[in-house]
Amino acid sequence: MGTELLLGDIVNTNAAHIGQALASIGVDCFMHTSVGDNEQRIADAIAAALARADAVIVTGGLGPTQDDVTREAISALTGRRLVRDPKIEEELRRRFSEFGRPMAEVNVRQADVPDGASIIEQSWGTAPGLIVEHAGGVIYAVPGVPAEMEDMLARAVLPDLLGRAGEPSQIVSRVVRIAGVSESTIAEQLHDVWQILGGETTMAFLAGGGEVRIRLTAKASDPARAHELVAAAEASVRASLGAAVVGVDDENLESVVGALLLARGWSLGCAESLTGGALGGRITSTAGASEYFRGSIVSYATEVKEDLLAVPAWVLDEHGPVSEPVARAMAAGARARLKADVGVALTGVAGPTEQGRPIGTVVVAVAGPLGEVAREVRLPGDRNTVRTLAVSAALNLVRLYLLEAT
Amino acid sequence: MGTELLLGDIVNTNAAHIGQALASIGVDCFMHTSVGDNEQRIADAIAAALARADAVIVTGGLGPTQDDVTREAISALTGRRLVRDPKIEEELRRRFSEFGRPMAEVNVRQADVPDGASIIEQSWGTAPGLIVEHAGGVIYAVPGVPAEMEDMLARAVLPDLLGRAGEPSQIVSRVVRIAGVSESTIAEQLHDVWQILGGETTMAFLAGGGEVRIRLTAKASDPARAHELVAAAEASVRASLGAAVVGVDDENLESVVGALLLARGWSLGCAESLTGGALGGRITSTAGASEYFRGSIVSYATEVKEDLLAVPAWVLDEHGPVSEPVARAMAAGARARLKADVGVALTGVAGPTEQGRPIGTVVVAVAGPLGEVAREVRLPGDRNTVRTLAVSAALNLVRLYLLEAT
Numbered sequence: 073m074g075t076e077l078l079l080g081d082i083v084n085t086n087a088a089h090i091g092q093a094l095a096s097i098g099v100d101c102f103m104h105t106s107v108g109d110n111e112q113r114i115a116d117a118i119a120a121a122l123a124r125a126d127a128v129i130v131t132g133g134l135g136p137t138q139d140d141v142t143r144e145a146i147s148a149l150t151g152r153r154l155v156r157d158p159k160i161e162e163e164l165r166r167r168f169s170e171f172g173r174p175m176a177e178v179n180v181r182q183a184d185v186p187d188g189a190s191i192i193e194q195s196w197g198t199a200p201g202l203i204v205e206h207a208g209g210v211i212y213a214v215p216g217v218p219a220e221m222e223d224m225l226a227r228a229v230l231p232d233l234l235g236r237a238g239e240p241s242q243i244v245s246r247v248v249r250i251a252g253v254s255e256s257t258i259a260e261q262l263h264d265v266w267q268i269l270g271g272e273t274t275m276a277f278l279a280g281g282g283e284v285r286i287r288l289t290a291k292a293s294d295p296a297r298a299h300e301l302v303a304a305a306e307a308s309v310r311a312s313l314g315a316a317v318v319g320v321d322d323e324n325l326e327s328v329v330g331a332l333l334l335a336r337g338w339s340l341g342c343a344e345s346l347t348g349g350a351l352g353g354r355i356t357s358t359a360g361a362s363e364y365f366r367g368s369i370v371s372y373a374t375e376v377k378e379d380l381l382a383v384p385a386w387v388l389d390e391h392g393p394v395s396e397p398v399a400r401a402m403a404a405g406a407r408a409r410l411k412a413d414v415g416v417a418l419t420g421v422a423g424p425t426e427q428g429r430p431i432g433t434v435v436v437a438v439a440g441p442l443g444e445v446a447r448e449v450r451l452p453g454d455r456n457t458v459r460t461l462a463v464s465a466a467l468n469l470v471r472l473y474l475l476e477a478t
Numbered sequence: 479m480g481t482e483l484l485l486g487d488i489v490n491t492n493a494a495h496i497g498q499a500l501a502s503i504g505v506d507c508f509m510h511t512s513v514g515d516n517e518q519r520i521a522d523a524i525a526a527a528l529a530r531a532d533a534v535i536v537t538g539g540l541g542p543t544q545d546d547v548t549r550e551a552i553s554a555l556t557g558r559r560l561v562r563d564p565k566i567e568e569e570l571r572r573r574f575s576e577f578g579r580p581m582a583e584v585n586v587r588q589a590d591v592p593d594g595a596s597i598i599e600q601s602w603g604t605a606p607g608l609i610v611e612h613a614g615g616v617i618y619a620v621p622g623v624p625a626e627m628e629d630m631l632a633r634a635v636l637p638d639l640l641g642r643a644g645e646p647s648q649i650v651s652r653v654v655r656i657a658g659v660s661e662s663t664i665a666e667q668l669h670d671v672w673q674i675l676g677g678e679t680t681m682a683f684l685a686g687g688g689e690v691r692i693r694l695t696a697k698a699s700d701p702a703r704a705h706e707l708v709a710a711a712e713a714s715v716r717a718s719l720g721a722a723v724v725g726v727d728d729e730n731l732e733s734v735v736g737a738l739l740l741a742r743g744w745s746l747g748c749a750e751s752l753t754g755g756a757l758g759g760r761i762t763s764t765a766g767a768s769e770y771f772r773g774s775i776v777s778y779a780t781e782v783k784e785d786l787l788a789v790p791a792w793v794l795d796e797h798g799p800v801s802e803p804v805a806r807a808m809a810a811g812a813r814a815r816l817k818a819d820v821g822v823a824l825t826g827v828a829g830p831t832e833q834g835r836p837i838g839t840v841v842v843a844v845a846g847p848l849g850e851v852a853r854e855v856r857l858p859g860d861r862n863t864v865r866t867l868a869v870s871a872a873l874n875l876v877r878l879y880l881l882e883a884t
Contacts, residue, residue, distance in 0.1 A: 084490050087512065103523070105511045106493065109682065117509070137665050138672065139682045176666040217685070219859060256604075259543050260582040266544065276515060276545045279623070342755070342776075348762025349748070349755025352776045356754025359830050359861055367782040370748075370758045370774035372767070376816060380775070380786070410782060424765050453625055455765055 086131045086221055093225055099233060109133060114145035122209045127233055129225075132216025134199040136178045142213055143184050143202075150206045152186035160191070160200055167198065192228040194220070203232060210236065244298040245289045248309050249318040251325060251468040255279040258286070258313065265308045273301045282464025283318065283325065315475060318468075325467035326358050332474035333364040333414070338440070340470070341410030342368035343381050343402035343417040345393070346434070351418060351463045366410040371402070381405030394419050394429045396446045399437035403446075407439050414440035414473070418466050423455045434462045438473045445473060492537045492627055499631055501651055505639060515539060520551035528615045533639055535631075538622025540605040542585045548619055549590055549608075556612045558592035566597065566606055573604065598634040600626070609638060616642065650704040651695045654715050655724040657731060657874040661685040664692070664719065671714045679707045688870025689724065689731065721881060724874075731873035732764050738880035739770040739820070744846070746876070747816030748774035749787050749808035749823040751799070752840070757824060757869045772816040777808070787811030800825050800835045802852045805843035809852075813845050820846035820879070824872050829861045840868045844879045851879060 087104045094101045105121065107113040114133065121128040133142030147154045161183035168175035182199045185191065192201030192214065201224045202213040212232070214224040250258060255277055262275070269275060276287045286309060290301035310317050319328050333340055342351050352368035355361055371377040374393050378385055383401040391397045399417045407415030420434030421427050432453070437446035447469055451461040493510045500507045511527065513519040520539065527534040539548030553560050567589035574581035588605045591597065598607030598620065607630045608619040618638070620630040656664060661683055668681070675681060679696045692715060696707035716723050725734050739746055750757050758774035761767055777783040780799050784791055789807040797803045805823045813821030826840030827833050838859070843852035853875055857867040 084493060087490060103511055103513050103519075105509055107509050113509075135683075136662060137683050139680075176662050178665060179662065219863070256542055256582045256585060259584055274545075277541075277543045344755065344758075346762075347759060348767070348771070349750065349758025349774045349776060350762075352750075352755025352778070353753060353759045353865075356752075356756075356778060357862060357865075361754070362778060365754070365778050367778045367786075368755045368774070368776035369786070370755060370776065372758070372762060372771050372773045373816075376773040379817070380773075380815065409786065410779075411785070456763060457625065459759075459763075 086216065086218060089218065089222055090129055090131070090225065093230060099237065109139045109141060111141045111145045111148060114142060115149040118145065118149055118211060119207075122207050122211070125209065127210045127212065127236070129229060130211060130213045131221050134182065134201070134213060134215050136176070136182055136198065138178075140181070143181075143186065146189075146202065146204055146211060146213060147186045150186060150204055150211075152188055152204070154184040155187050156180070157183050157185045157191070160185070163194075164198060192224050195223050195227070201228065203228070244292075244295070244302045245287060246302045246306055246320050248286045248288065248306060248320050249324060250284045250286065250313060250316050251282065251318050251464065251471070253284065253313070253316045255284050258284055258316075261312050262286075262309060265305070265312055268308060269305060270301075273305050275305065282461040282468075315472065318471065325464060325471060326354050329355070329467055329470050329474065330358050330361060330364055332471065336413075336474065336477060338413035338474075339364050339366050339411075340414050340416065341366040341406040341412030342466075343377075343406035343415065344368055344370045345372060345377070345402075345419040346422040347418055347459050347463055347466075348372055350459060351416070351466055354463050354467070366412040369406055369409060377402060377405075380409065382408070392428045394421055394427065394433055394435060396435055396437070396448060399435040400439065400444050400446050403437040403439035403444065414438065414470065416466050416470050418462055420451075420458070420462055422458045422462075432458050434458070434465060436462070436466045436469045438469050440473065440477075442473065442477055445469065492622065492624060495624065495628055496535055496537070496631065499636060505643065515545045515547060517547045517551045517554060520548060521555040524551065524555055524617060525613075528613050528617070531615065533616045533618065533642070535635060536617060536619045537627050540588065540607070540619060540621050542582070542588055542604065544584075546587070549587075549592065552595075552608065552610055552617060552619060553592045556592060556610055556617075558594055558610070560590040561593050562586070563589050563591045563597070566591070569600075570604060598630050601629050601633070607634065609634070650698075650701070650708045651693060652708045652712055652726050654692045654694065654712060654726050655730060656690045656692065656719060656722050657688065657724050657870065657877070659690065659719070659722045661690050664690055664722075667718050668692075668715065671711070671718055674714060675711060676707075679711050681711065688867040688874075721878065724877065731870060731877060732760050735761070735873055735876050735880065736764050736767060736770055738877065742819075742880065742883060744819035744880075745770050745772050745817075746820050746822065747772040747812040747818030748872075749783075749812035749821065750774055750776045751778060751783070751808075751825040752828040753824055753865050753869055753872075754778055756865060757822070757872055760869050760873070772818045775812055775815060783808060783811075786815065788814070798834045800827055800833065800839055800841060802841055802843070802854060805841040806845065806850050806852050809843040809845035809850065820844065820876065822872050822876050824868055826857075826864070826868055828864045828868075838864050840864070840871060842868070842872045842875045844875050846879065846883075848879065848883055851875065 091101055105117050107117045118128055133140045190203040194200050199215045204211045212229045214221045273290045278285045288302050288305045290298045292298040344351050349370045355365050369380050371381055377383040381402050382405045387397050399419050402417035403415040417437045421429050421431050423431035432451045434451055435448045449465055451458045497507055511523050513523045524534055539546045596609040600606050605621045610617045618635045620627045682693045684691045694708050694711045696704045698704040748757050755776045761771050775786050783789040787808050788811045793803050805825050808823035809821040823843045827835050827837050829837035838857045840857055841854045855871055857864045
């Protein structure tokens with residue numbers, strides 16, 4: 073799997089998950105490193121990491137195929153020979169027969185364990201994890217498949233780490249999410265907040281996907297003090313930025329819109345064009361969306377805008393499909409056809425070719441009990457960036473509409 | 479940005495992109511490392527990388543905010559003091575006034591350059607990149623924002639690297655994409671292919687998102703020989719796996735479905751439930767989808783299945799919303815209402831709560847000129863994994879349907 077990471081075939085989401093998990097228990101993670109599926113380089117990377125850290129978490133390379141060599145690398149590094157564990161082998165065979173599948177013989181390699189290592193049992197899947205003490209430190213090896221890695225991390229690695237580390241110093245982090253304002257404008261508006269923060273609290277920025285996030289992190293020996301510092305910093309940020317603040321941590325645009333709809337007892341329907349369904353897809357990524365989401369009419373072909381959203385042909389002719397009047401008619405059409413309290417519509421030009429209007433031109437409209445609003449924006453980037461930003465712009469307009477309905 | 483990576487707030491897609499770009503020009507990338515937004519640790523990581531490699535690419539930390547310290551780290555490491563470049567400063571002010579925005583003064587830091595460094599000019603955005611020679615090697619610093627990084631990498635970093643490296647040894651890689659079959663079954667079916675491959679060609683597996691990918695990589699001093707080796711390996715894989723092979727490299731499920739539709743002159747319409755629009759969103763991620771994609775009716779609420787897809791109430795009552803008869807009726811409804819040649823429908827239970835059927839139960843149906851097909855599958859994983867796999871299952875059923883229409 074390391075080779076896949078270095079060649080760029082896959083993106084390292086495991087590193088992000090492990091980083092969050094370690095921060096949550098107050099363990100400092102100073103570095104992560106990716107190397108190819110090569111026994112020597114894996115062994116060297118583990119050795120180098122153990123030289124500067126007390127513990128190393130290795131992901132991937134525990135599977136059944138010939139490019140899975142993490143077991144061999146740990147064996148070579150620690151001088152512990154690989155021993156086939158009969159209980160693991162039996163368990164592997166049992167699982168396969170349980171699923172009524174013949175077990176390919178390559179799978180038996182997953183029962184090989186460096187002599188004296190502890191086993192992290194699998195809840196599902198096939199490869200077990202390993203805990204190996206070496207050179208005064210500890211190596212944790214877990215599968216690269218995210219669900220299996222996350223399970224073993226929470227169930228075995230983090231508890232083992234805490235046990236070895238004693239009481240860690242307390243880190244409390246909170247992410248404030250902001251929409252509709254640029255990073256540099258926010259930095260300028262938060263200039264005074266930055267001055268107020270002491271050395272115990274830090275503020276870091278990240279822009280992307282139509283929102284800016286600010287991570288507030290406080291470190292203290294006393295957990296209550298760390299929480300207090302972060303809460304004070306959040307209050308200062310909110311006071312400076314007002315309604316531009318969407319929420320904190322996992323309160324993203326779609327979940328906040330959902331909560332606002334639930335609070336008002338309103339339902340939502342969409343009419344989409346350039347996003348092809350991605351707006352509805354994002355709204356329904358929140359569990360429980362069925363309580364307020366009716367559905368979406370994706371009118372990618374112009375004719376569908378007339379047929380299913382009742383956008384009048386003369387409006388399309390006179391203003392073109394990417395225009396405020398069309399977006400307003402689509403929002404009203406979605407509201408009516410989907411029997412929703414609030415309709416939101418998106419039309420625009422994602423590229424790569426212009427369609428009467430320049431690439432990046434997007435019009436968003438909302439229709440509901442408070443009347444209609446529409447907004448035309450010009451979004452930067454390539455086709456898929458424009459589409460992602462368009463979804464965020466639509467969700468943010470719904471959010472601001474619902475905030476006014478109080 | 480490094481701190482964001484280590485704390486897991488964001489996922490390192492830049493590492494993947496850079497890995498692909500380096501492989502494409504035959505430069506070996508042996509390791510990537512992430513460190514926090516800390517001047518000393520950034521400097522240490524660059525120094526360590528330069529000790530084992532000829533060139534280091536650093537991403538991020540060039541922005542305007544106080545946590546952007548890559549310039550300072552390079553200055554400290556190389557002993558080159560930071561000098562404000564008046565031309566960059568003028569360019570920054572010009573861009574801001576061009577967009578009619580006042581320039582926040584923090585932006586001026588982006589005009590600071592280590593003495594003697596070469597500048598990589600920005601095409602858009604604000605922070606310029608840097609090329610700094612040090613300790614017999616070279617440091618490239620580019621922004622962390624993916625679009626800006628990708629632009630500078632292609633325009634300045636790769637050409638500069640090739641110039642320094644002379645003629646590199648030739649690597650040719652190709653990814654074969656497979657759908658509908660498990661990784662271990664594929665490994666078993668490819669057992670003989672593995673034996674045939676010489677040491678010059680390697681095969682690596684990756685599963686995820688409803689497909690398995692196999693990366694074939696050949697290394698040779700002669701580029702023609704490397705291409706020949708990869709082509710031969712691909713032919714062996716195709717011979718072993720047949721119609722399970724979706725395509726190679728960027729021929730993914732959605733683009734292959736698009737190409738098959740275009741070849742037949744047919745259009746496609748969707749009816750979605752648990753995916754909320756994500757199927758249409760994925761189909762339209764392919765540029766040019768407007769030539770065959772009509773739209774989608776997202777019937778998240780059961781009532782919408784009756785109103786807009788004409789699924790008879792008695793079918794819903796008798797079989798429940800997650801059933802073959804309902805999926806077939808939805809596909810037929812999408813075909814009729816969206817005036818599409820082929821209709822594809824998805825209904826199922828994404829979780830977190832069961833809805834009459836167990837979580838992960840998904841029914842896919844296709845209706846078109848060749849008649850109807852439907853398939854019930856049981857997908858593993860959490861809510862969003864089930865949704866992603868459901869989209870892939872639907873696209874794969876359409877692909878197999880279209881393959882039969884020859």
